[in-house]
Amino acid sequence: MMAGDGTLALAALLLHATAFLVLAIAAPLRRLGRPAAYVSILCAAGSLAAAVLSWRAHTGEAISRLVWTWLPSEGQTLATVGVLADADSTVMLTLVALVALLVQVYSLGYLSDERAPSLGRYYAYQSLFAFSMMGLVLAPNFVQLFICWELVGLCSYLLIGFWYERPAAARAALKAFWITKTGDVGLLIGIVLIWRHTGTFDLTEMRVLAGNGAIPLAGLSVMTFCIYLGAVGKSAQFPLHIWLPDAMEGPTPVSALIHAATMVTAGVYLLHRTDWLFALTPDVLAIVVWVGAFTALLSAVLACVQNDIKRVLAYSTISQLSYMMAAIGAGFSGAGFLHLLTHGVFKALLFLGAGAIIHAVHSNDLPDMGRLARRMPQTAIVFTVGALSLAGLPLFAGFLSKEEILGAVLAGGFAAPFAMLVLVAFLTAFYMFRVVFLAFFAAPPAGHAGAAAASGAPHVADASHHASHGAAAHEPHEPPSSMLLPLWVLALLSVATGVFFTVVHPEPEFESPAWLMPVGVGSAVAGILLAWATYQRRAIDAASLAAAFGPIYRGALARFWIDAVFERAYRLALLGFSRLVGWIDRYLVDGVLNVLSAWTVQAGDDLRTMQTGRVQDYVYGIAVGLLVLLLWVQFN
Amino acid sequence: MGLQAYLTLAAVVFCIGLFGVMTRRNTIGILLGIELMLNSVNINLVAFARYSGDVTGMVFTLFTICITVAEAAVGLALVILLFRVRRTVTADHLDLLKG
C-alpha cells in the first residue's frame, strides 16, 4: 500500500518548497537561468505526480490530517501548520500542480530571451508561488490559510512586477498588492473574530462545532462578511476587481497560472472550504450572490470593449470568478467549485494561447492581429477549444459547470441574478469569439500590417518585452514545442473533461428546470453568432453596435470610473491626509517641543538681563531676597 | 520700652545704610553705607548686652569695630586700584562684567 494521501499531499507541497529554497539560497545556480528552471520543473513534475497520487489515493469522505504546532501560547498550542487532505483539497492540489508544471514548461519557451539571472529569479518565484498555493489549498486552519493567502499575494506582486523596469509593471504590481491587501484586512479581522468566537482556528474542529450548532449566531454575520472581504479582494469582486486587469502587466504564463487558474480562485476556494460556516449566515450569502452577479455582468461588459487580448481574458476571469461566487452564494458551493476546476484548465489554456499569439506578433492589441490561423494553426485550434469551453458549449469543459451554476442560482431563488448571469453567458461567448475572429480569422483592419513589429508605441507588457527581439523576424510563427506541448495538454484536458461530464453526468445537488440548458447554450450560441456577424462577416458594423449602447460603451471604455475613484481616494484621501499628519507631526507636535526648548533657552537669555553688571543691582537682589525671607518669617 | 527703641534705631540705621549702598553712585558712598550697616549692628549688640547684663555683646562690638576697619581699608584699597586702572569710581561704570 502506498503512502497516505496526506503524506503525498505534503510531499507535493514540500517539493516546491525545496525548489524554492534551493533557488533562493544557491544564488550561483539561480543566476545560471536554465539550470535553475530545470530544477524547478523537475520538482514541479514530482509534485504533480505526488498530487495526482494523493488525489487518486483519496477515498470518499475520509479526511487525512497532519499537523504540527506552530505557535504556542500559555504552554498550549495556539496555531498549527500542516496539511488537510480531503476530496476537495486534493483535487484542487492536482489542478495547481498541473497548471504550475505546464506553465513552468511553457515559460521555458516564452521567456527564452530573458537574461539568465532574471530567468532564475522567475523560477524561484514560480516555485514559491506553487508552494504557497498548495499550502493554501491544504491549509488545515485559518492561520496557515492566511499565511499562504498572503504569500500567494506576494508572489503575485513579485511576478506582476517581474519586469520591474517598466513603470507600468511596477505600478500594476503595487496596485494589485494594495487592493488585495485591502480585502486581506477584512480577512484578518474575520479570522481574529472567528477565533475569539469559536475558540479555534482549525477548520475541522470549527466544522464540527458548526455541525453541532455550537457556534453562536450572534455577530457571526460580521465575521463571515469579513472573511468574504478577503475573497472579494483575492477573487476580484466588485469593487476590488480593478487590480486584476492591470495585473496583466506580468508575463503571460504568470497571468495564466496566478491570475486565471489558481491564485484568484483562492477566494472562491476559501468560501467553498467554509461553506458550512457561510451557510449559517444566509444574509452574507445573499450579498455574495448579488455582488457576484453584478461583478460578472460588469466585467463581461468591460471585456467586450477591450482591445488588449490579455485584458479581455482578465475581465473574463473576473466574470467567471463571479459566476463561481454566485453559485456559492446561492448555497451550492459544489457547483462553484466544479466551475473553478474546469475554468482553471481552460482559462490557463486561453492565457497560454494568448501568450503564444503575443509571442508571435509582439503585440497584445487585437488590431495588430488577424488571420493568424493560417500562420499558426495549432494555436488557433487550441485557443478556439478554450473559447468554446469558456462559452460553455456542450462537449467542452465549461459546459456542465456553467449549467450547474445557472441552475444553482436559480434553485437558490435568486431570479434577477440568474437573469444577469444568463446575459453574462451571452456576453461571454460574444467577447471570446470577438477575440477568436479578430485574431485568427478576420482580416486585420487597414493600417495594421498584421504584426505590430512596426507599431509605434508598444505599450503593453509582453509586447514591448518581445519587441526587442522581434524586430528582425516579425513574421508570426508557431511557438516552440515547449509552449505547444502545454497548450495541447490543456486543450485535450478541456475536451476530455467536457466529454467526460457530458457522458457521466454527475448527480446535481438540486433540481434544475428543463429549459435551463437550452437557455444557457442558446445564449452562448447567440453570442458566438453575433461575434461572427460583427467581426468575421462584418454584417453588423462594430461602431454602430457600440453606438447603440452609447452610455454603457463610453462608461466601459473608462472602466466605469472605478479605477479613477480608487486613484483619487489614494492620492487625495490617503496621501493628502498623510501629508497633513506629517505636517502636524513636524510643525505642531515637534513644533511644541521646539517651542518648549526655545523658551528654555529664551528664559536663560531673559534671566541674563537680571545680571546687569551693576553692583548695586546685585545688592538689590540681596535686599529683595532678604525682604522675602523677612516676610516669610513674619507670616509663618 | 528701652530695648525696643534701640533696636528700632539700629534697624533704621541699617536700612539707611542699605539704602545708601543701593543708591549712591560713588563707590566711596557705597562704602559709607556699608559702614552704617555695620554700625547699626553695634547699636544692637550693645543694647542687647546692656539689657541682659551680659558683656559678650560689648566684646562682640569691639570685634565688629576692628573688622569694620579692616574692611574699610581693603575697600578703599580696591577703590584706589579701580581708579588707577579705570579712572573712575562711579559704580554704574562697573559693567564690563555682566550677562
Added chain:
Amino acid sequence: MDRLPILSIMTWAPFASALVIMFFARRRPLLVRWTSVAGTGVSLVASIWVYWTYDRVRAGFQFQEEFSLVPSLGISYLAAVDGISALMALLTSIIIFAGVFASWTTKQRSQEFYALLLVLVTGVYGVFVTLDLFVLFLFYEIAVLPMYLLIGIWGSSGDVRPQGIFGWAMGRTGVGTKEYAAMKLTLYLLFGSAFILVGVLALFVATGSRTFSFLELQQMRFDPALQSWVFLAFYVGFGILAGIWPLHTWSPDGHASAPTAVSMLHAGVLMKLGAYGVVRVGMGLLPDAAVDWAWLVGTIGCINIVYGALSAMAQTDLKYVIAYSSVSHMGVVMLGAATLTPNGLNGSVFQMFAHGIMTGLFFALVGLVYEKAHSREIFKMSGFGTMMPGIATAFTIGGLSSLGLPATAGFVAEFLTFLGAWTSDYRWWLFPAVIGAFLTSVYVLRVAGQIFWGPKSADPHFQDLADAQGPEWAALGILVFVLVLFGVAPSIAIGPVDTATGPLLRRLIGQ
C-alpha cells in the same frame, strides 16, 4: 560561583573590546574592526548559548549572578535572564554584530566610533540582564549618552526647514542639523530617565530604603496611589525611549541623522529597551497600576500605529520613512503589552524582536544606499534594483516583514497582537492595529517601488552604483536570515517568551 558568569561575559565583552580599541588600536583601522567583531562575536555566542540552554520547563530567572555593590543602600549587581530578556539579549547581539559589519566602511575617526558604539552596547546588554533597578538605571544612561557623540560626529544632517507657526522656535533650536538631532535625542531620552529615576527612588523608599532588587520588589504590593503615579512615571520615562506619541519626535530626527550602525542599534534595540522597561519594571512591579492604566497605554499605542504610519507615508527622506515606521511599530509593541492577554504580550515581545531585526535591516540598507548614491531623497532615486539587486531584495524582504507579511517575523508579532487586542477589554484596538498594518503596506511598498523598482534613473549621479560588498553582505545576510527564520518558526522565540509572560500576567490579573 561554580559556572561561567555568562551574562557578565556577554555584557562586558563589548566594553572590553572598546578598551582594547581605545588603547591599542590607534591608527589601525583593521584591528579596530576585528576587535569589534571579536567582542560582539563573544556576546553573540554567549547570548545564543544563554538562549539555547535556557530551561523552559523551570522558567523564571536563570543564569543568576550577584554581588553586592553598595550594601548600605541595597544596591547589587544582580544579573539574570528570563525568556523575555534572553530574547532581547539575543536581539542586541544580532543587531550589533550586524552593525559592526554594516559600518565597516566608516572612515573618519573609526577608532572612537567603534569604541563608543561598543560602550553603548554594553549599556544595552546591561539593561536587559540586570535585575537591580538601580544598576538598570545606570546601564540605561550608558546606553543613551554615547549617542550624542555618535550622532554629532558621524551623523548626517537632514533637510528639514523651520516653517509653520512654530517656525521661529525651530529656527532657534537649529532644526535639521545633526547637532540638533543629537542634542534632541540625548536630552529627550535623559528627560525620560529623570522620570524613571524619580520612580525608582520612590519604590526604593517605599521598601524602607532597603533594596533595589527586582526580585524583592516583585514580592511587594505597593500602595495603589503610589503605584499609579510611579507607573505613569515609568510609562513616560521608558515610553519616551519607546517612542510613544506624542513624545516620539526625537526618533525621526535622531534616527535620520545617526550613522548606520547607530540607527540600527538605536531603532533596533534601544527603543525596545523602553518597551522592555515598561513591561518589566512598570507592569512587573506595579500590577494594579498596570491594569488601571492599560487603557492609556493601549490607546496611545493605537495612535502610534496609525499616526506613525501616516507620518511615514508623508516623508520624502528615506531615513525618515524608516524612522516613522519605527514609531508605528513600537505602537504595536505597546498595544500588545496593554492588552494584558497572553497572546498580546507574546506578540508585544515578539514584535520587539521582529521590529528590532527588521528596522536594523532597514537602516543598514538605507546606510548602504546613502553611501553609494549619496542621496536619501526617495523621489529623486529610481530603478536601483537593476544596479543593486541584493540591496533591493533585502529591502523588499524587510519591507514585507514590516507590513506583517507571513513567513517573516513581523507577521507573527502583529497577528498575536491582533488576537490579544480582540480578547482584551478594549476590543476596538484591533481596528487601528490592522489598519496600521495596511497603511504600512502602502508606504513601504511605495518607497521600495520608487527607489528600487521602476525605470532606471537618468540622473548622472545614480549610474553604476555598486551592490553591497563583503562585510556588508554579512550584515544583510544575518538580518534577513533571522527575519525569515523567526517568521517561519516563531516557536523558537515564543517558547521561552511564553514562559515569562505567563507568570507576569498571572500577577497582573490572575490572583
Added chain:
Amino acid sequence: MTFETLTLLVPELALFALAVVVLLIGAVRSSAYVGRGPLAEVSRGPAGWTTLLGLGATFILTFTVREGASLLDGAFVQDSLALFAKRLFLASAAISLLGSLTLRTGAFSRRSAEYHFALVASLLGMSVVASARELVLLFVGFELMSIPLFLMTGFLKREAVVPEAALKFFLVGTASSAMIVYGMSFVYGVAGSTMLSDIPPPLRDGPPLLMLGMAILLAGLGFKIAAFPFHMWAPDTYEAASPPFVAWLSVAPKAAGFVVIIRLYLAGVGTAALVWTPVIAVLAGMTMVTGNLMAIPQRNIKRLLAYSGIAHIGYMLVGLAALSSSGVAMMLFYLVAYTFGNMGAFLVVQAVAQSEQSDGIDAYRGLAQRSPLLALAMLLFLLSLGGIPFVAGFWAKLYVFWAAVERGMYGLVFLGAVLTVVALYYYLLVARRMYIDAPERPEPVQVPGLLGVAIVACVIGVVGMGLYPAPWVTLAQRVASTLFS
C-alpha cells in the same frame, strides 16, 4: 592653655605658622633670583612651593587631632564635620595651587608671596569657621576667610575687569557680612549668649526676633554659598579671576558656608529645624532653575561654570532641605563630588586659556583631536557635573534626590531631575565643541606638568568616586550621624 589644647589646635597653628613663613619669604625675597632650570623654577616661586608643602603637612596634621574634642567651653570644636571640612579646604587649596604655581603672568611670579599669604590666611579663616560654635568666632572666621578672597580676586590688577570684579565682590560681600552680623546680633539678643548651643532652647518657641535674626543670617549665608538671589557676584568674579583661584573659590568658601548653615540651622536643633524646610526647598528650587537657565546662553566657559556652580549649590540645598541625617550626608558627598568635578573643569579651563588666550567656549573647538586626553578629562568633569553614571556627580545627585524623596519632596526632586537635562544641554554644548567641531589649529594644547598632575588628581577623584562611591558615602554618613546623635 594646656598642651592638650594646643594639640587640638594643630591645624590652625600650622596654618598660622605657614602664613608667617610665607610672609617672611615675601619680605626676604626682594632681590629676584633670575636663572634657568629646575632651581629657577623653585626659586621663582619659593612661597608657592612652601605653601604647597605646608598645606600637605597641615593636611596630614589634621589626622593627629582627636576627633570630637572641643575647646573654650565648646566654642571651638574639632568634630568630624569640622575635620571633614578642613581636609576639603586643604585638599582643594592644594589642587588649586598646583594649577597656579605654573602661572607665568606677571604678578604671579613677582608677588607670589602676597598671593600665597592671602590664600593661607583665608584658609585659616575657613578652618576657624568650620570649627566655630560661637557667634563672635564665627564672624571673625568669616571675615578672615573673606577679606583675603577679595584681595586674591583683585590680584591680577592690570587687567581692566579685575578691579571691577574685586570691588563688586567686596561690596556685595561686605554688605552681606553686615547682614550676617546684624542677624547674629538678634540671635545673641534673644539667646542671651553667643554660644550656638544656647540657640536651640529658645528656638522651640520660635520668638519672632530670633526667627528674624536667623532669616537675616540665612540671607547673609546665602551670599557665601551663592544661592539665588544672593548669587550675582559669582559669575562676574569667576570671569575676571584666574581659573585656579576660581576653582578654589567656587568650592571652599561655599563648603564653609554650608558647614555654618548645618551648624546653625540643623545640628542639635531637632524637629524645630523643620521650620526651615520650605525656605530651603524654595531656595534650592530657585537656585537650580536660575543657575541652569542662565548657564545656557553663556559663551564664556568661566561664566558657564559659574552659573552651573550656582545650580549645583541648588542641588546641595535639596539635600539640605531634607533636614535629615541622610540629607546632610548626601549633601556632603555632593560637595566632594562637586569639588573634584568643578575644580577639574576650571583647571582644564586654565590649560586651554594659557594656550589659546581665550575663555570662550569656541576655544575648545576640536580639542578632542588636538589633545584627546585633555578633552577626555574635561568631558569626564562635565559629565560628572551633569550627573552621569560612573562619574562622581551621578551618585551625588542620586543621593541628594534620595534624601529628598525620603522626606516626600517629590516635586523638588522632579524639578531637579528635569533641570539635570537642561544642565546637560550646556555641558554637551561644550562637549560638542570639543568632540564634534573641527579644530582650528592642529597642534596640541600645552599642559604644564603641575597642572597636569592637578587635573589627573581630579580625574582620579571623579572616576574613583564614580566607580566606587561606597567609602565616601560611609564617610559622609558617619560625619552627618555625629551631628544628629
